Amino acid sequence: MRKLIFNYVQTHKGEILNDWIEQMRQQADERTFTAMSPQMFTKTSSEFIELLISNFTETEREFQAKLTGFAEKIVKFGWPLNVVTLGLQTFRQIVSDGMRKDGLVDRDNFMEFVTEFDHWMFPLNDAIIASYTNTWERTVSLQKIALQELSAPLIPVFEKISVMPLIGTIDTERAKLIMENLLNGVVTHRSEVVLIDITGVPVVDTMVAHHIIQAADAVRLVGAKCMLVGIRPEIAQTIVTLGINLDQIVTTSTLKKGIEEALEMTERKIIEVEEKR
Amino acid sequence: MRIPILKLHDTLLISIQWELDDQTALQFQEDLLHKIHETSARGVVIDLTSIDFIDSFIAKVLGDVISMSELMGAKVMITGIQPAVAITLIELGIRLEDVLTALDLEKGLEKLQRELED
Known part of the structure; x- marks a missing residue:
């Protein structure tokens, strides 16, 4: 089943990406994306999808490194956390809709599909949120230090x-x-x-x-x-x-x-x- | 172990080199007062440069020693109080109001001499 999902995602990468961008534009808050140029948004989005897929293909450590890098980037861009989680949900929705449409998932193996998909998505979700909050906390503490340095000079x-x-x-x-x-x-x-x-x-x-x-x-x-x-x-x-x-x-x-x-x-x-x- | 008290002309010189325990502090109080009596010293310099921690009891004894010495007619100068010690003293509410202070021993002696001349 895992292979099935993976193959589907791998082969339909382009479509998923387009759908995802489309849906994200509709759902997410206007001001989140106005700060970015459309090219930048597309690039970042494709990176995001790449990242999700790389969870299948790469080792744990490589994935972790990539994830941290990505989290730093989106914090810098000012994407709020809810957009990131929304992105994950949207991705999940698109994949499951797509697979159902293609007849890869039917009434019989639906439960198996959901379980497997959850197994994949939950740790990913955790990892992304953890790395996002870590980056965020680090930024805050750096700013605090900077503020302290300015606080009382002699x-x-x-x-x-x-x-x-x-x-x-x-x-x-x-x-x-x-x-x-x-x-x-x-x-x-x-x-x-x-x-x-x-x-x-x-x-x-x-x-x-x-x-x-x-x-x-x-x-x-x-x-x-x-x-x-x-x-x-x-x-x-x-x-x-x-x-x-x-x-x-x-x-x-x-x-x-x-x-x-x-x-x-x-x-x-x-x-x-x-x-x- | 007792704290040595040195005599330099008409001033007494004390350098506290290690953290005092209660017993030593009280012994020191006794010794100093006797020494002032013996030598009829007019000034006392206590150097605290090597002390970087002080507890409330020692701080109280120190405050007492200062008032007692002043009563016996000797001006007290404290030198080299470390920032951390100063903060502790202030937080404990021990303000050592009438005592003279200086950054180091050299400046302290100078200031005390000037003070004694007036």
Whole structure:
């Protein structure tokens, strides 16, 4: 029976492919395919069908490698998972319809056909979904790492002075990262003053303030001073309204003023050179 | 094993090289206070560079030692606190508010000297 199905699929490859593309166009969501050019779609579709067939002909490992490659590709194209499963169902429908029409399957051996076909399709289905989700998860985790790298950079601007510009909302997880980066940076750059620039932080609530105070305390423990710069009028208002006490931290309105003050703390200053060249 | 306490002019120098257990920490507290009394030192520098883990009891003892030394008229400077230790201390709510800190021993001694001169 397996051979019968395989032979049928092998010989009617072209027809199946055409039918499949036709049906997929009708059933699947419009926007899924508008992103792709028709040639691209046809190419990818034929690859998909090839892949299904290769499950018969090739060894387990080769098939697995091919499958992973294909999954990566469709994730990149942005095909949703439901289109992939729909594709599998459609393929199944087409093959079983075709074989019935050709009289290869009749009332007697229908049960056998269904069982055999399921044996083939189920593991395939699992494999495709597993490899699709794996690829997807990997993409997400890569993006998460990229986001984390951008999250809390410490920039040494002068000897003994470093700046950490913060942009975007601060949650507990990010605050932890900020604290770690801040302390490790202070130790490796041997900074004496660190400036936390919150110009790009939209809201400072009690929790954010708490995290900042903790970070400032920790910085003091490792032997440096912490300054909070870039406090906008709104932020100043909220801080006072919420009754947050930032007495122990030196604060300034802009990064520029902060740097000047930090230079003063380390007994240096910026002077203008008089002579002109 | 006891922690050695070195005398350098009018300051005492302690470098903690290994993780303290409770007994050693208490012994250290005792030793240091006696030493301050003996030498009438005006400053104490405790270097924690090689410590990368601290538990709540040790942290508490450390905080106590600092307050006690200050009571006896010696300024305490802690140097070389590792980031991980700083985070632990903050999370435990031990803020060591009045203590002086510095990045390393060299800077610590310098800062303490300046502090003692004022």
